[in-house]
Amino acid sequence: MNADLERLIALQQLDSAADAARRRLAEEPEHEKALAARLEIAQQQVAAARERLAENQTARRALEKDVALHQGRLSKFRDQMAAVKTNVEYQAMQKEIGFAQDEVKTIEDKVLERMLEADDLTAAVKRAETGLAAEQKAVAADRRSTTAGHGDLLAAVERMTGERAQLVAAMDKEVLALFEAIARKRNGIAVAEARGGVCTICHVRLRPQVFNSVRRNDSIMQCDHCNRILYFVPAPAQAATPDGATQSSQ
Numbered sequence: 001m002n003a004d005l006e007r008l009i010a011l012q013q014l015d016s017a018a019d020a021a022r023r024r025l026a027e028e029p030e031h032e033k034a035l036a037a038r039l040e041i042a043q044q045q046v047a048a049a050r051e052r053l054a055e056n057q058t059a060r061r062a063l064e065k066d067v068a069l070h071q072g073r074l075s076k077f078r079d080q081m082a083a084v085k086t087n088v089e090y091q092a093m094q095k096e097i098g099f100a101q102d103e104v105k106t107i108e109d110k111v112l113e114r115m116l117e118a119d120d121l122t123a124a125v126k127r128a129e130t131g132l133a134a135e136q137k138a139v140a141a142d143r144r145s146t147t148a149g150h151g152d153l154l155a156a157v158e159r160m161t162g163e164r165a166q167l168v169a170a171m172d173k174e175v176l177a178l179f180e181a182i183a184r185k186r187n188g189i190a191v192a193e194a195r196g197g198v199c200t201i202c203h204v205r206l207r208p209q210v211f212n213s214v215r216r217n218d219s220i221m222q223c224d225h226c227n228r229i230l231y232f233v234p235a236p237a238q239a240a241t242p243d244g245a246t247q248s249s250q
């Protein structure tokens with residue numbers, strides 16, 4: 001194979017891999033934002049559940065105060081009963097006591113309702129806290145692996161930058177300039193495999209004489225349509241690679 005063509009293929013692989021690594025690095029802040037949002041939601045759920053429980057307790061305390069108030073009135077009525085002289089007064093007092101007892105009963109029922117509700121609300125707080133703990137654990141694990149991955153990505157980019165410099169130093173300047181110009185216009189992809197007479201990136205059929213030249217891999221040929229530099233991967237010789245090859249041509 002033409003030495004420059006071979007270097008171009010290697011250069012394209014390096015650039016594509018480095019681009020992917022840089023993209024992943026660039027996505028890190030967005031990823032961190034999503035993790036922080038997950039934690040925020042779980043924390044809000046705990047806060048909301050605790051607030052509902054606190055409201056329940058406040059309401060229950062208010063009801064219990066009411067009960068105490070009515071019970072105070074009841075004992076006052078009972079004291080007054082002793083001083084009652086007439087039957088009419090007695091009946092009137094009995095009526096007052098009856099009202100106050102009904103009132104106490106009604107409020108005590110409400111207290112009971114609040115107590116039952118408190119059981120559910122306490123369980124809901126527990127669930128929200130368990131959910132938060134799970135989210136905190138998952139987010140911490142994600143952050144650890146992202147941090148570790150960050151180091152790997154930086155190291156990979158640095159290694160590839162070094163390899164690229166070596167490759168580029170060995171390359172014909174005009175060929176390199178052609179590569180850079182196409183890469184700029186074609187979203188970073190300047191080299192394409194030609195297979196079955198077609199450019200595998202833009203999918204346009206090559207003229208037969210172009211494809212025939214590409215098949216020889218001995219010169220820098222470009223796709224008529226997308227201008228990318230073309231190379232050909234020959235079919236593996238059956239006898240030479242009995243274990244089966246990964247590359248093939250049609």
Ligand SMILES: [Zn+2]
Binds near residue numbers: 204227
């Ligand atoms: Zn093409």
